[in-house]
Amino acid sequence: MRAVIVGGGIAGPATAMALQAVGIEPLLLDANPADRGEAGSWFTIAANGVAALDAIGALEHVRGLGVPTDRNVMVSASGRALGVIPLGSPREDGMVALSFKRTRLAAALTDLARQRGIEVRSQSRVTGASTDDRGASVTLESGETIAGDLVIGADGINSVVRSAIDPQAPTRxxxxxxxxxxxxxxxxxxxxxxxxxxxxxxxxxxxxxxxxxxxxxxxxxxxxxxxxxxxxxxxxxxxxxxxxxxxxxxxxxxxxxxxxxxxxxxxxxxxxxxxLPHVPTWHRGRLGLVGDAIHAPAPSSGQGASMALEDAVVLASCLHAATTPERAFATFEQQRRSRVERIVAEGARSSSSKTAGPVQRIVQDAILRIVFHRIATRGTQAWITDHRVTLPADVARP
Ligand SMILES: Cc1cc2nc3c(=O)[nH]c(=O)nc-3n(C[C@H](O)[C@H](O)[C@H](O)COP(=O)(O)OP(=O)(O)OC[C@H]3O[C@@H](n4cnc5c(N)ncnc54)[C@H](O)[C@@H]3O)c2cc1C
CATH class of the missing domain: 3.30.9.30 (D-Amino Acid Oxidase; Chain A, domain 2)
Known part of the structure; x- marks a missing residue:
């Protein structure tokens, strides 16, 4: 089976490698040139994302690029400590989470996909996608059509594949x-x-x-x-x-x-x-979605990339188990929707706590002290960061 994956950010190469592990031949397309340079922001892959990287055998390849990070220390405007939020439980080797420059992690994952023999085409902007009973295809800006047994949109928050699945789909x-x-x-x-x-x-x-x-x-x-x-x-x-x-x-x-x-x-x-809090339609026929294309949390959640990595592993497992891509996409949605939408809602709350004005901020400091104390002491983030995804037991470790 051949899968055309649109998007070479975090979800795209991770999904390509996870699919390859379960015997599907991926083709990875990205709009950008192969060398994206060093611009952009840093982000943190929390313990759940680190575990997903490990599941696809990518952790050792990327870990040297990351800065080991195990907690967020929250501080008020007056300099007072509000609380400490752990980024997950440590692995056996002591590692919890890793902070990366976003472009470096994307490039390293794409490099690893290439090393594993996956075909990667850069400067290939997709403008549309379609599906029928037998397969699915994408159209490139150049006019070329590329067909496969299924198409997966890993093309981020402004996804073209999402619009092809549902022209009424919500936007960011x-x-x-x-x-x-x-x-x-x-x-x-x-x-x-x-x-x-x-x-x-x-x-x-x-x-x-x-x-x-x-x-x-x-x-x-x-x-x-x-x-x-x-x-x-x-x-x-x-x-x-x-x-x-x-x-x-x-x-x-x-x-x-x-x-x-x-x-x-x-x-x-x-x-x-x-x-992007709620996308009503996640798949249509042989078109499906992963990562920010279906569930982009505010950056404040610190979870978008980790969720994208989890998606890669779960979708590959669903495709491995199901008789058709259509069924796999449906099972994937059943397994993922409630978790990811809950995380996006948390991200929106966290983001709104940052938009308070100076007067609100004074009242907010007192409230935040209570909130962060509760998070730190009750481990209320554990359902997010201690979630673990793995490939099926009968699949050889990539
Ligand atoms: C400032 C900031 C801070 C963040 N901090 C964190 C954090 O600490 N922790 C965390 O887990 N997440 C964080 N995130 C979120 C995280 O970056 C995203 O959730 C993650 O990158 C999503 O991965 P993705 O592969 O789904 O999408 P993207 O990384 O957006 O990748 C999409 C890819 O698709 C390609 N593409 C788009 N359209 C097309 C097309 N038409 N044809 C071909 N290719 C196309 C793009 O070139 C891109 O390479 C942060 C985000 C921001 C903006």
């Missing part, structure tokens, strides 16, 4: 935050941060995050409550102007953020944050 929802990210290299400020922990600060005018790396750098981000950044504003605002604005937002708060921003390099500017 703006979360009220614009995201900025950067790095401050070889900085003494790293010593003010706990190794292995994201320091996350509900600042007076924005939300800040920072992670020290073993190399002595600090990776940081700022979520700014505001209207979406327009294309024109993004194109015409120089990085130095954004950096001054971000430093001003941090000036009233304690901690290293003001200095990290002024001495660092901006790598991501004015990235509007969205989610």
């Amino acid at each position: 929802r703006y979360m009220g935050l614009a995201n900025f990210g950067g790095i401050t290299e070889s900085t003494a400020l790293a010593e003010s941060l706990e190794p292995g922990a994201w320091r996350l600060v509900f600042g007076r005018r924005a939300f800040f995050g920072a992670l020290p790396t073993p190399a002595g750098d600090v990776v940081w981000f700022v979520n700014v409550p505001r209207q979406p950044v327009s294309r024109q504003e993004r194109a015409t605002t120089p990085p130095a102007v954004w950096q001054t604005l971000l430093a001003d937002l941090a000036a009233a708060d304690p901690g290293p953020f003001h200095d990290l921003i002024t001495t660092g390099r901006l790598e991501l500017a004015g990235d509007n944050t969205y989610d």
Whole structure:
């Protein structure tokens, strides 16, 4: 059986490798050039995502690119500790979670897929997809048609395959935050941060995050409550102007953020944050979806990529067990929908806690202290981070 997978982000190459493990021949298409450069943000693959990477035999290939991370340390605008959120239970080797530059993880997964003999075609933008009784196909921007037994849309939050499945499918929802990210290299400020922990600060005018790396750098981000950044504003605002604005937002708060921003390099500017809470139709005929294409949580959830990796393993298991792709897609939806929609809802709540104004923030600090204390002591995130997916027992470990 041959599967055409659209999208070479996180879900795409992971799904390609999981499908190959159960005996399906994947073809991976991505719109981008093979070398995507180093731009963009960092993210964390929590323990559930790490387990999914392990299930497809990709963990050892990518682990050296990641920064071991085991907790989020939440801090109020006044500098008071609000609580510590664990990113999952440790594996036998002690590892909990890994933080990566998003482009590096995507490139490493795609490289590994190639090494395993999977055909990967970059600069192949899909413009449409269709299905009939015998198979499914995609059309490329170039006009070429590529057919397979099934098509899987791993093409992210603005999925073309989702629209082909249901032209009325909902589109992304703006979360009220614009995201900025950067790095401050070889900085003494790293010593003010706990190794292995994201320091996350509900600042007076924005939300800040920072992670020290073993190399002595600090990776940081700022979520700014505001209207979406327009294309024109993004194109015409120089990085130095954004950096001054971000430093001003941090000036009233304690901690290293003001200095990290002024001495660092901006790598991501004015990235509007969205989610996609509910997609009514997940599949049609031999067209199916994985990852952000069906369930994009707000970045604040810290789970989008981990869920995409879980999808890869679960969909491969469903295809292995089912007699037809149509049945496999239906079982996949039954197994996944309630979990992923619950996580997206959590992400939306977490995102809205970052958009509070200065007055709300004072009241919110007291509430957040109680909330985070409860999360830390009762392990209320365990249903998310300690979830484990595996390939079927009769499948050889990739
Ligand atoms: C700022 C930020 C921070 C985040 N932090 C975290 C975090 O800490 N932890 C976490 O787990 N998640 C996080 N996420 C979410 C995570 O990045 C996504 O959930 C994850 O990347 C989804 O993977 P995906 O493969 O489904 O989609 P994507 O990564 O978006 O990949 C989609 C791919 O499809 C390709 N594509 C799109 N359209 C087409 C087309 N028409 N034809 C061909 N190819 C196409 C694109 O080029 C891309 O390569 C964050 C997201 C953002 C924006």
